[in-house]
Amino acid sequence: MSDVTATPAAASAPQPRTAKPGRRALARFTSNRLAVFGLIVLVFFLLFCFLGPLFYQTDQVHTNLAEASLRPGERGHLLGTDDVGYDVLGRLMIAGQTSIIIGLAAGVLATLIGSFWGAIAGYVGGWVDSVMMRIVDAGIAIPATFLLLIISTIARPSVPLMIVVIGLVSWLVPARLVRAESISLKSREYVLAIRAMGGTHSRAITRHIIPNSVGTIIVNATFQVADAILLVAYISFLGMGVQKPATDWGAMLTSGISYTYAGAWWLILPAGFCIVLIVVAFNCIGDGLRDYFDVKGRLK
């Protein structure tokens, strides 16, 4: 008997310790060119918006009509100034802060709410699941922008308010995705084992179901952030976003649009370019992460 036990153990035991999972994971992610591009763009924007103002100092609080509507390059304003005299390049940085902060925070908030909602609905099942998912269906039926516009007319829009509101309208998609994961994961034997040993449901959800849905969750989160940045731009473009002197890229577009026909391209093109670029960057990162988490694609 001991012979028998020894041989197969020897056959399967000496698998070399797989070296540095972190490094391999990075290699797999960086093999996707677009994802690397997205990551570089994102890092660039973070440096540009958050460190840029330290090096390129401009007054973004007080209007300065003496320097209004300057063309790029005039009097040291690299991208010119707008109709009330704010430096456009400096303003892009400040606006970018707002857009990125709201986008990231709202995306994370939506993902958190959605993940827990979906994980609980899928795990519990039965009528609880039905009720929870009908709430999601009802939420999806109401256009998010419509809700946002109503809320911005009632309350004075501020960054925290916008984060909460956007977070509260965009958790529905992650909820659906995670519910589907949760339903398949709850019948896995390691989840059954937890239930059989008398472990709590919260343990099953937080330690097993959510960690094992992390691929879906993170990939979706990147798309959520991109969507949130677009939504902020959209709301601000309609004039319902953060109020002056604070601004974001969408608000810059609005204030610039009336001068476009006067040839003031620098008021809208840079802001529009930033919005497009960062949304594309997040989507590329999301695609890269999806390939990374997709187990099927792993063995080439």
Next chain:
Amino acid sequence: MSSETTPAREPVLDITDLTVDFHTDNGVIPAVKGISLTLYPGEVLALVGESGSGKSVTSMAVLRLLPGTAKVGGTIRFAGKDLATLSEAKMNGVRGKDIAMVFQEPMTALNPTMRIGDQITEVLLNHDICPKDRAWERAVELLGRVGIPEPERRAKGYPHELSGGQRQRVVIAIALACNPRIIIADEPTTALDVTVQAEILDLIRGLAAESNTAFLLVTHNMGVVADVADRVAVMFRGNLVEEGPAERVLLAPEADYSRRLLDAVPKLPEAAWSEIAGIEEGVPGQVLQLDGALSITESAPIDGAVSVSDAEFARAHGTDSALELIDATVQYTRKGSTFTALDAVSLTIARGEIVGLVGESGSGKSTLGRAALGLAPLAGGTVNIFGQPVRDRALLNRRERQARARVGVIFQDPGSSLDPRMTIADCIAEPLVVHGWQGKRASSALRRKRVAELLDAVELPRDFADRYPHELSGGQRQRVGLARSIALEPGLIIADEPTSALDVSVQASVLAVLRELQERYGFACLFISHDLAVVHDIAHRVAVMYRGGIVEEGLSSDVLVRPQHEYSKRLLASAPSPDPVEQARRRAARAVLAESVA
């Protein structure tokens, strides 16, 4: 056997020095390292080995169905032609026509949206075997030949209307359609229940004898080999270690590895076939629910006597049982229709006793295990663990939660029983985190110490603690599952097919560890398995389940030697034995039993 006459004949398949290497990102992995085989018309050659031995790769190489990363060397001659030199179009003419394939999973091998008859005529017309107007007729004839009842009607039906065994018959009919010279069958019965497996093997044996078609049977099951094979080729890590007539290899293996492999296969003792098959029919008042105690009084037990007295004691005192099911009923309702998975089943497991639960798929044995774990909704009756009722409830109270600390569980699939995102240490320590250890909260130092102890107990190296489940082999993962189940030193372990996904030699070592732990800790165990020999190996008592009920219960040495119930007899006669002599006896008994049913 036929091997004496084979050299005179021309082989239909001649494999020389076959090598297969897979070129992967991690370098070249050799799967087959130069094997030579010959296959003669009308014979069944079994290619056996454990997972990773290269047996399936060999069979796929014959059909040139390997993925592009595989580099094939050596020659494969089919009736004198070198298959490697054929163009892809010519090769397609060979596949299905001259060499047909039967796959493991009959559920996915058939197209669910096509009528069965059409799936057969498709092959016939593809290879221009017969004119269009004759094709349907031929399809019906083929269905009849593989033993499908009412072939005219069935040909117009769809695959979902058939049982798994019948579907595999249809797959074989499709393989037979063009009168191929060779049929390659890759684990054709592995997905089927033993009684169905026995029928399919009968069919294969019959076809090989009457049609002169050669079968290349790829299998891991020595019992299947003993049942149908004329010759056996044993593979181990890409090498052919032994080849010869089935009887010789099975009874007197020459290679070291074949001997070890055969030793690892659990064997049932010789059953009392004269009694079973010769028994008079319709004994009045056939005891359907034989109690353990009852059968003890009738036959003198030798081993397991201690545990039986435990069982009697438990029954007399009512509460001193590890697990007690009283008229437990489990029903599943789906879209208005109710399915009774467990029908008023009563079973008692005494402390320290291992009870095997056998039966085929759908018999309710897994449901019984789940009910015992409080994971199945009880429609009636009670389930008690150490006297404490267990129910499937959304929220457990403190007492119920504590009761569950006394039960450990081991599941079948080593791939899904451990959370892939947890280290082995976290997996094993999870029960400690949930329940604490020896009345204290389990601190991380305490957990680390206990995990090391448990890894020692299941004979795994301590440094496995920091690894992740995917770095371990199936057998190692199952040991981790075992370590987790005993983490709290429970009084009862529910093991649901713990070894059925493992190779036999790995199974033997996992069972050895389980047995040793049971002796050390003295827990009771409900051991659910479809493999009678494994149950006989490990269990003191055995209960046979059939269609949601227990039809027979008693000492393993009794029930698995002298079964009383008709179904148990059939089950025992269908269980394949690696001993060709015993297997022949079982086949004869099966025929007698089938006759007596008809």
